[in-house]
Amino acid sequence: MAYTPEMKELIKRVEATRPERVAMARRNENYPALSMDERADVLSKFHPDYQTTGKKTVAVGPNKGDTFQEGVARMLESKSMIRPDKVDLNKIDHETDVLVIGGGGAGTSAAIMAADGGCKVIIATKLRHGDSNTIMAEGGIQAATHECDSPYYHFMDTIGGGHFSNQRDLVAALAKDAPLSIAWLESLGMLFNKYEDGRTVVRHCGGSSRKRLQSSGDMTGAEIMRVVRDEVRNREDQITVLEFSPAVELLLDDEGKCCGAILHNMETKEFSIVKAKAVIIGTGGFGRLHIKGFATTNHYGATMDGVVMAYRAGVGNKSLHSTQYHPTGVAYPEQNVGLLITEKVRGLGAHVLNIDGEQFCFPLEPRDVESAELICEAMEKGKGIITPTGRVGLWLDSPMIEELHGPGSVKKELPAKFIQFERHGIDISKEPMLVYPTLHYQNGGVNVNGESETCVPGLYAAGEAIGGVHGENRLMGNSLQDIITFGRRAGKNAAAYVQGGVEIKGLSLDHVLKFEKELEDAGVEEPGVAPILLPDYSTDEMTERRWPEALTKGAPAV
Amino acid sequence: MCETDQKSSKNTPRVATGDRAILPEGAKTIPVYIMGKMYEVPETLTIMKAMEFAGFRFLRGAGCRGGICGACPTVYRMAGDYKLHFGLACQTVVEADMYLAQIPFFPANRANFNIDEIGGLPEAIHALYPELFRCVACNQCTKACPMDVDVLGYISALKQGNIEKAAKLSFDCIQCGLCASRCMGEIPQYHAAQLARRVYGRYILPLAEHLKARVAAIESGKYDEMLEELEAMSKEDLEKIYVEREREPDFAEIGSWQPKETRYL
Numbered sequence: 001m002a003y004t005p006e007m008k009e010l011i012k013r014v015e016a017t018r019p020e021r022v023a024m025a026r027r028n029e030n031y032p033a034l035s036m037d038e039r040a041d042v043l044s045k046f047h048p049d050y051q052t053t054g055k056k057t058v059a060v061g062p063n064k065g066d067t068f069q070e071g072v073a074r075m076l077e078s079k080s081m082i083r084p085d086k087v088d089l090n091k092i093d094h095e096t097d098v099l100v101i102g103g104g105g106a107g108t109s110a111a112i113m114a115a116d117g118g119c120k121v122i123i124a125t126k127l128r129h130g131d132s133n134t135i136m137a138e139g140g141i142q143a144a145t146h147e148c149d150s151p152y153y154h155f156m157d158t159i160g161g162g163h164f165s166n167q168r169d170l171v172a173a174l175a176k177d178a179p180l181s182i183a184w185l186e187s188l189g190m191l192f193n194k195y196e197d198g199r200t201v202v203r204h205c206g207g208s209s210r211k212r213l214q215s216s217g218d219m220t221g222a223e224i225m226r227v228v229r230d231e232v233r234n235r236e237d238q239i240t241v242l243e244f245s246p247a248v249e250l251l252l253d254d255e256g257k258c259c260g261a262i263l264h265n266m267e268t269k270e271f272s273i274v275k276a277k278a279v280i281i282g283t284g285g286f287g288r289l290h291i292k293g294f295a296t297t298n299h300y301g302a303t304m305d306g307v308v309m310a311y312r313a314g315v316g317n318k319s320l321h322s323t324q325y326h327p328t329g330v331a332y333p334e335q336n337v338g339l340l341i342t343e344k345v346r347g348l349g350a351h352v353l354n355i356d357g358e359q360f361c362f363p364l365e366p367r368d369v370e371s372a373e374l375i376c377e378a379m380e381k382g383k384g385i386i387t388p389t390g391r392v393g394l395w396l397d398s399p400m401i402e403e404l405h406g407p408g409s410v411k412k413e414l415p416a417k418f419i420q421f422e423r424h425g426i427d428i429s430k431e432p433m434l435v436y437p438t439l440h441y442q443n444g445g446v447n448v449n450g451e452s453e454t455c456v457p458g459l460y461a462a463g464e465a466i467g468g469v470h471g472e473n474r475l476m477g478n479s480l481q482d483i484i485t486f487g488r489r490a491g492k493n494a495a496a497y498v499q500g501g502v503e504i505k506g507l508s509l510d511h512v513l514k515f516e517k518e519l520e521d522a523g524v525e526e527p528g529v530a531p532i533l534l535p536d537y538s539t540d541e542m543t544e545r546r547w548p549e550a551l552t553k554g555a556p557a558v
Numbered sequence: 559m560c561e562t563d564q565k566s567s568k569n570t571p572r573v574a575t576g577d578r579a580i581l582p583e584g585a586k587t588i589p590v591y592i593m594g595k596m597y598e599v600p601e602t603l604t605i606m607k608a609m610e611f612a613g614f615r616f617l618r619g620a621g622c623r624g625g626i627c628g629a630c631p632t633v634y635r636m637a638g639d640y641k642l643h644f645g646l647a648c649q650t651v652v653e654a655d656m657y658l659a660q661i662p663f664f665p666a667n668r669a670n671f672n673i674d675e676i677g678g679l680p681e682a683i684h685a686l687y688p689e690l691f692r693c694v695a696c697n698q699c700t701k702a703c704p705m706d707v708d709v710l711g712y713i714s715a716l717k718q719g720n721i722e723k724a725a726k727l728s729f730d731c732i733q734c735g736l737c738a739s740r741c742m743g744e745i746p747q748y749h750a751a752q753l754a755r756r757v758y759g760r761y762i763l764p765l766a767e768h769l770k771a772r773v774a775a776i777e778s779g780k781y782d783e784m785l786e787e788l789e790a791m792s793k794e795d796l797e798k799i800y801v802e803r804e805r806e807p808d809f810a811e812i813g814s815w816q817p818k819e820t821r822y823l
Contacts (some may be wrong), residue, residue, distance in 0.1 A: 001602045001651045023619045131621040131629060145769050148806060148815055151781045152822035155788050161798035164793050172785040179772045186766060189673055189756030191725065195812070198764030202812065210806045217729060222626050227759075228735065230752050234670050244617065266617055293575030299622040334604045335649045337577070339624060382569025390580035392573040424651075534617070537578045537610040 004388055004424030013357035014395050014432050021359065022403045023142040025349055030392045033362035039369050046380070048292045049322060059522035060414060061515065062316030071289045072320060075308050078530035079516055081248050082262060082271065084509035089251070092275045092507075094333070096122045096240070097263055097498045098491070099276035101247040101306060104462025105221070105480070107282030107489030108228040115238040117495020122274060123232070124263050126301045126533060128244035130229045130299045133284050133299055133464060134483055137221030140213035141484070142477035143178035145200055149210035150173035158478060161207040162471025169450035170469045174485050181484035182214060189228045191216050203474040213477045218416060221480055223349065243274075246305060246533055250279065250313045250459070253404075254506040256315065258459035266533065277502040278494040280452075281306035282487060283463040285442035288535045294439040295329055295338035295391075302442075305531035306465040310446045312515045315454045318467040319444030324474060327370035329438025331385075331393025333424045338438045341417060343367075345396060345433075348413060353395040353432070354383035371437040378436065385434060393434035402429050427462075441479065443470055452490035458502065460494050462486035462498070511513025563755040577623070579603055579611045588654040605658060606633055609615045618662040625649040628734030631704065634658035644702040644736050664735040666746035671753065678761030680719035687750045690717055692743030699747055705730045709747050716754055724751060724756035763769035785823055 003011065024030075034042065043050040048069060056073035058064060063076065098114040100107045103125030111121045123129065144154040154175035159166045170461045182200070186192065193201040193215050202211040216223035232239050247261040251273070260276040283306030287298025298304070309319055328345070330336040346352070346363040352370075354360050354377050361373040374394055378384030385390040401410050410429035411418045421428045444467035463483045470478060519527050538546075551558065579600060581587070586608060592610060597612035621629030630647035637655035638776045647660060669686035676682050679789040684690065685723040690713060699709035708727050715723035728751035775781070788796070804817045817823075 004602065090568060118606065127621060128618075128627075128629060131627055134626055135627050136622050143768070145772050147813065147823065148817055150784075150823045152784045154798070155785060156800055156803060157564075159788075159796065164796060168789040172789050176781060176785060179776060180770060182766075183769050183773045186769070188675075189760035191729070191755060191763065192766070194763060194766065198766045199768055199812065200766050204806070204808060209803045211812070217570065219626065219730070222732070226752060227756060230756065232671065233668060234672065236670065255774070266770070267802065288576075290576030291589045292613070293573075295576060299624075299627065300616070300620045332602075334602055334607060334651065335625070375658060378573075379570050380567045382567070382571055384571065384573075386571060386573065388585050389600050389607070390572070390574035390585070392571060417776070428654065464693070510663065534615075536608075536615065537613065538613065539580060540580060542613045543582075 001085065002503070003332070005384070007387070010355060010385055011431060013355070013396055014353055017353070017357040018397065018400065019451065020399055021341045021351055023395075023398070025404060031351070031359045031362050033365060034194060036370065036511055039365070042372045042376060043085035043191040043368060045377040047368050048294070048325065049368065054292060059517040060525055061311050062314060066321070067141035069291045069323070070320050071291050072286065072304070074528050075289070075304050075530045076309065076311050077519060077524050078310070078528045080512050080517065081264070081529050084512045087262070089273060089507040089509065091273060093272035094122055094274045096120045096274065096276050098272050098278045098280065098494050099124065100280045100282060102262060102282035102284060102463070102465070103129040103241065104282060104284055104463065104489035105134030105228065105245070106465070106490070107280065108225070108232055110280045110460075110462055110491035111239050111283055112228060112231055112235070113488045113491025114495045115235050117492060117499065118500050119495045121239045123241045124240065124245050124247050124261070124274065125243055126266070126305070128243050129232070129241050130225050130298055131301060132225065133287075133302060134221045134480070135225040136292070136297065137480050138218050139205070140203065140220050140477045141224070141480040142205070142212045142475070143214060143481060144175065144210065144212055145179045145182055146202055146211070149212055153209050153210060156177060157208050158475060161472070161475040162390045162473050163470070166364060166471035167318070167468030170448070173450040173489065174469055174481060177485040177488065178481050181481060181488065182357065184356060185224060185227065185484065188227050188231050190223055193217065201489070207475045224480060224484070246531070247309065248531060249509065249512060250309045251275070251507050251509065252313060252456070252511050253504045254508060257502070257504070258453070259504045259507060269434070273507070275507060276425035276502065277504065278458045278460065279445060280490045280494055281310060281459070281465050282463050282490070283465045285464040287439050287442070291323060291439055292534065296439040297329070297338050297340060298439070301533060301534060303532050303534065304442070305533065306429040306461065307446055308530045310454065310459070310461065313456055313459065315456055315459065315512050316447050317445055318447055319472055320442070320467060322443040322472040322482065323439060324443055325368070325371045325437045326440050327367055327437050328396060328435040331391050331436040333426065334389055334421060335424055337391065340440070342414070342434060343437055345398055345401070345414065345417070348401045350400050351397045355385050355399055356383065357395070371547050374435070374437055376523065387434065391436070393436045395432040396435045397432045398428045399432060402512055438521055441474055443467070443472055443474055448486070451493050452486050453493065458497060460490040462490040474492045570719060575605060577610070579607050590652050591655070593659050594657065599652055601652070603652055605645075605650050605652055606630060608652045608676040609647070619647065619660045623648045626732055627734035629662065630660060630737045631662070631734040632658055640733065644704055646704045646734070649704070661736065661739055664739040666735060666738045666749060668746060668749040673756060673760060676757060677719070678757055680716070680721055683716060683721070683750065683753055683757065687745070687751065689745050690750060693717065693745060695743055696742055698740040698742070702736040702740045704734065704736060705732055707731050712751055712754070713745065713747055716750060721754050721758050722762055723756040728755060796804045
């Protein structure tokens with residue numbers, strides 16, 4: 001929707017300062033960048049990853065002693081949604097070879113490979129099959145397919161991008177399998193952008209030494225998801241999909257092998273028990289925890305379920321303190337809130353401005369510094385612009401680009417963004433964009449090795465749910481590759497494990513009892529219940545009107 | 559469980575967090591009719607967030623919340639007007655006196671096939687979806703499409719045996735099912751389109767020959783030692799070769815550029 005009259009009034013302040021700012025830019029003068037000390041200061045005060053406030057050190061489990069964002073720590077230090085001692089584990093509802101938890105790109109690829117390996121498979125997924133972050137990835141998928149490139153350089157770019165904090169066997173697996181993933185997707189009939197002779201079109205991305213980003217229009221993830229989901233549907237004799245039935249707890253056997261999970265049918269509220277010889281976690285990231293209240297690019301169900309369940313089963317995680325924020329997510333219009341606006345806009349000279357149309361930061365600081373400066377201006381100084389829906393943002397003065405580079409340059413340089421805003425009645429060559437940092441990607445996750453195995457026999461994990469592939473910073477196009485590479489490896493290895501002969505010796509939830517005892521012993525006060533499955537967007541007013549205090553416990557039809 | 563406490567100074571405004579909307583002082587509300595019942599919601603919200611503001615909590619009818627997953631197809635009309643409109647709840651802004659309902663699921667037949675055996679001829683598609691020929695060209699499918707896909711165009715192309723055209727015309731399909739919900743011929747358009755795209759990608763679009771060579775090299779173990787070398791390298795050495803690595807020029811024509819160092823290709 002177009003800017004409201006009130007917002008248009010505020011835009012006049014931006015227009016008032018623009019001539020002087022454009023003149024300044026023409027003189028190659030910039031708002032001064034921060035010194036290294038100032039950077040450290042603003043980061044520690046305002047960047048969620050660097051702030052010391054709002055953090056919590058977990059007192060239990062495999063990562064005991066590690067510090068996380070409070071919201072993440074609360075998930076790790078949470079109780080199960082079922083009482084383990086009240087569950088009859090003799091009543092098995094489904095029996096299968098491989099249980100895949102999560103129906104996004106990683107889980108779906110894993111299911112196909114496990115079926116190829118001769119296994120019966122169940123996919124249990126929280127929403128519809130395919131509802132995932134995979135489907136939202138636009139840009140592309142990295143793979144060293146061209147002659148001037150090789151897995152060697154893909155490895156190097158990936159580990160350099162991650163500040164050398166990546167887990168190396170995972171990076172090697174990613175670099176080696178990437179071209180195999182592309183060939184596999186092509187054989188399933190995925191449409192890649194290609195030249196006439198069939199060669200894939202490749203582009204550079206931030207941090208790449210070779211053009212390696214293959215794509216499918218500007219909806220690469222959606223195309224991947226459509227194709228792998230369709231392939232699963234062709235195999236209904238081997239793969240059963242249970243939608244709206246997320247796993248809420250893993251099952252271990254008497255020997256500590258993973259042997260299934262408890263599912264929760266969110267429509268009928270029933271629980272069911274799946275006995276499986278192997279289990280694969282492909283549950284994605286945690287954007288919908290809205291760490292520190294940030295908007296997110298993630299899909300509705302991204303609530304860290306797999307990491308939570310694995311933690312209780314004794315599987316730790318790495319790099320989970322690190323979250324990718326993008327400084328310029330959309331703050332208005334509502335339809336686009338949280339979605340990304342490329343750095344290119346600032347690269348082309350657009351200033352970032354407060355409610356008075358004043359600059360307050362150098363527009364091309366590193367991403368984390370830029371995010372922190374925006375947060376400071378809006379939340380500490382109170383100089384943000386409040387939208388009609390109570391969202392806060394700062395101006396990104398895109399019309400400057402027209403003045404600096406000539407009329408028509410916004411549309412020419414930013415065609416997709418131009419259309420995206422034009423559709424909602426905003427001409428970004430004439431009016432500024434309203435932006436605010438947004439939560440994009442869970443850099444860390446469950447510990448696995450290069451074969452997608454966790455430390456629990458029979459338990460595998462893949463995709464955004466795992467940690468270490470990207471270290472503390474992920475390159476564009478490596479997330480889709482992570483999903484396919486490790487999804488395929490998990491499926492293949494789980495099938496081989498099952499075919500090697502697995503004997504399950506008694507289903508058990510003792511690990512949950514033990515974990516909850518640890519919580520109690522550690523004195524964790526009022527632990528939450530997780531996985532939370534879905535975020536709750538009820539307004540405070542609505543919550544009050546539901547009379548939480550006055551309502552009788554057990555009231556019918558509530 | 560969403561974190562909302564972010565007060566850092568006396569200037570800190572009360573703002574919406576996550577996807578939860580709030581009604582700032584002085585903001586306007588408008589009436590909308592959700593399944594016939596009136597609710598007052600802030601203007602400029604999407605239908606999805608307006609329903610959440612009104613107190614609904616989604617299980618079905620919400621997915622990516624970014625216009626690409628097809629979970630939230632919605633039908634609506636404006637007071638006093640017979641005309642039906644179609645859109646995605648996450649991409650359509652509420653207007654005053656809008657009457658709306660979601661159609662989160664619509665039944666549609668899907669035919670199984672084997673991608674390795676189906677081949678690239680249109681007859682195979684016709685055999686799996688004979689109902690394609692029940693199309694009466696009413697164009698309701700196209701009118702209902704929230705992605706502006708020319709649905710009738712690709713159905714017609716499929717009937718004529720033009721798989722390439724059907725694949726290209728249907729590329730933006732998000733499989734929300736609104737087309738099928740409006741179809742007089744009871745055609746599952748989006749499933750037929752998915753089949754057409756996969757057949758086109760597998761059998762008609764030329765396969766990537768350079769990729770075959772790379773796959774063979776990887777499977778022969780050509781890169782295993784190189785990757786092991788990198789895995790074992792000290793951080794200092796890795797940093798050194800990382801910084802010194804050659805970068806393919808931005809404007810080099812594809813296939814024309816060769817690095818000086820070719821040992822690791």
